[in-house]
Amino acid sequence: MNDVATILERPATSSVEHFDVLIVGAGISGIGGAYHLTTQCPGTQYVILESQDSFGGTWWTHRYPGIRSDSDLHTFGYRFKPWTSAPIATAEEILSYMGDVIKENDIARHIRYHHKVLTAEWSSTDNLWTLEAIRTDTNQTVRFTTNFLYMCQGYYRHDQGYTPEWPDMDKFKGQIVHPQTWPEDLDVTGKRVVVIGSGATAATLVPAIAGKCAHVTMLQRSPTWFNTGRNAIELAEELRKLQIDEIWIHEIVRRKILHDQAAFVKRTFEEPDSVKQDLLKAVRAYLGEDYDVDTHFTPSYRPWRQRIAFIPNGDLFQGIRDGKASVVTDQIERFTETGIQLRSGDHLDADIIVTATGFHLSVMGDIAFTVDGKALAWSDTVTYRGMMFTGVPNLVWVFGYFRASWTLRADLVGDFVCRLLNHMKQTGARRVVPTLRPEDKDMAILSWIDTENFNPGYVMRGLHLLPKRGDKREWQHTQDYWAEKDEFPKIDLSDAAFQYG
Ligand SMILES: Cc1cc2nc3c(=O)[nH]c(=O)nc-3n(C[C@H](O)[C@H](O)[C@H](O)COP(=O)(O)OP(=O)(O)OC[C@H]3O[C@@H](n4cnc5c(N)ncnc54)[C@H](O)[C@@H]3O)c2cc1C
Numbered sequence: 001m002n003d004v005a006t007i008l009e010r011p012a013t014s015s016v017e018h019f020d021v022l023i024v025g026a027g028i029s030g031i032g033g034a035y036h037l038t039t040q041c042p043g044t045q046y047v048i049l050e051s052q053d054s055f056g057g058t059w060w061t062h063r064y065p066g067i068r069s070d071s072d073l074h075t076f077g078y079r080f081k082p083w084t085s086a087p088i089a090t091a092e093e094i095l096s097y098m099g100d101v102i103k104e105n106d107i108a109r110h111i112r113y114h115h116k117v118l119t120a121e122w123s124s125t126d127n128l129w130t131l132e133a134i135r136t137d138t139n140q141t142v143r144f145t146t147n148f149l150y151m152c153q154g155y156y157r158h159d160q161g162y163t164p165e166w167p168d169m170d171k172f173k174g175q176i177v178h179p180q181t182w183p184e185d186l187d188v189t190g191k192r193v194v195v196i197g198s199g200a201t202a203a204t205l206v207p208a209i210a211g212k213c214a215h216v217t218m219l220q221r222s223p224t225w226f227n228t229g230r231n232a233i234e235l236a237e238e239l240r241k242l243q244i245d246e247i248w249i250h251e252i253v254r255r256k257i258l259h260d261q262a263a264f265v266k267r268t269f270e271e272p273d274s275v276k277q278d279l280l281k282a283v284r285a286y287l288g289e290d291y292d293v294d295t296h297f298t299p300s301y302r303p304w305r306q307r308i309a310f311i312p313n314g315d316l317f318q319g320i321r322d323g324k325a326s327v328v329t330d331q332i333e334r335f336t337e338t339g340i341q342l343r344s345g346d347h348l349d350a351d352i353i354v355t356a357t358g359f360h361l362s363v364m365g366d367i368a369f370t371v372d373g374k375a376l377a378w379s380d381t382v383t384y385r386g387m388m389f390t391g392v393p394n395l396v397w398v399f400g401y402f403r404a405s406w407t408l409r410a411d412l413v414g415d416f417v418c419r420l421l422n423h424m425k426q427t428g429a430r431r432v433v434p435t436l437r438p439e440d441k442d443m444a445i446l447s448w449i450d451t452e453n454f455n456p457g458y459v460m461r462g463l464h465l466l467p468k469r470g471d472k473r474e475w476q477h478t479q480d481y482w483a484e485k486d487e488f489p490k491i492d493l494s495d496a497a498f499q500y501g
Helices: 002-009 028-040 091-104 200-210 234-241 246-270 272-287 293-297 315-321 406-427 457-465 481-490
Strands: 012-024 046-049 115-123 128-135 141-151 175-177 192-196 215-220 226-229 309-312 325-329 332-336 339-342 347-349 352-355 368-371 395-397 432-434 498-500
Touching (some): 028 091, 028 406, 046 115, 141 406, 192 200, 234 246, 272 315, 293 325, 315 325, 395 406
Parallel strands (some): 012 046, 012 141, 115 368, 141 395, 175 352, 215 325, 226 309
Antiparallel strands (some): 128 141
């Protein structure tokens, strides 16, 4: 929060610009939000404030070799814009797709880059949010007012990844790199690289550099579940052969993928052992019977407790089979001048150590919020369906799904925002505040997610900062696309959970 302290010393512009809706973030959620406002609330004056110098969010920030999606682009892509290439896409392809959406819908003129929002103050007297942002290019402070905040700022800090502290890190003579801040000029040619971690990032990075560096070792404390297969969807290929319109293909393939995913998730709960055997069989098919799959690729947790990364064409396993990459399952005792000393007594020699160890959770873009002069602690609020919060007026947050593609929810939330804005316009309401109803008085208040069900590291580290959930569906982010796709359009906007003013 140093930024907030220093804001007072920065030159401020005297003018304050006003917009009906202000979107924070020009990632896949923010650009989607702009599309929904344009098409479902025509005439709405809106602006997107983005701290970086271009759109794309996650896909702009991450530059490490091999960066790609781990879910298919038919469902990670928007509902309204067909995806016409292979399902697992590179960051470049995703940026190009988003660029087309911006161009086709004339969104560019609404985006202000280099605008980092630092504070947001709600006034119930004026029914307005006042935001202060710093221009990251000129250091100038700029102010905006808005009736409605559409928070599309994602869930992690973009300027810094999460690296745990290990003993003697400072003694290492080589280079330590986090994938989120990958140096543009980093040359791995001929180097011995150790990648710490075995999540989706490590699984993409390792095969991407395997042929280039002298050797790459994926060092994991414990294994991760992976799914593998061809980077293609047979049904899409068939439909293309039949010259079906891409709009139809997009919709049909989305339904097929969602149907198959739902069946898969159900199986992970009902017959986890059989799912485990299927996943392991695919890994063994690449690595052979002699490889120690039990140690390196058999996690102790149930599949889907953490996101399962898809490995297109088994490229990670091919690198291992060909001897260009290897996996070590061990614990770090300390760093040394030449690499990493492991608890087992082994030493990993390295020129470059990559810490693919995850994110810093950022609740609401690290913006300092106040409501009528009182500092807002998000952990004191209860969420309305994972998108609004008790006591916080005129604000919606887009938080996607863990198990299904993020954008499925971004589209559903977009529809809800537009329906709510249109409802408020029709009824003349200037304020909507989610509020627990009399029947919610004795509801159990719980942490944001059920950690038995899903427990990724960045959420566990930041759980105390996140809003709370109740034990009723409307006071939870259910992580259930199949139910929400039917429930969201039916949300009764005159329910007592919405207090209008
Ligand atoms: C490497 C990687 C791969 C992933 N792959 C998948 C995948 O395949 N499928 C999937 O479903 N999910 C995936 N995810 C999760 C992914 O982050 C989301 O799916 C999605 O991209 C999030 O989009 P978003 O627009 O909500 O947020 P982000 O992409 O995080 O974008 C938020 C934007 O808001 C801006 N911002 C934040 N705070 C402020 C502020 N205070 N002021 C101004 N601007 C601000 C940021 O600069 C950023 O541009 C992946 C994540 C990572 C890191």
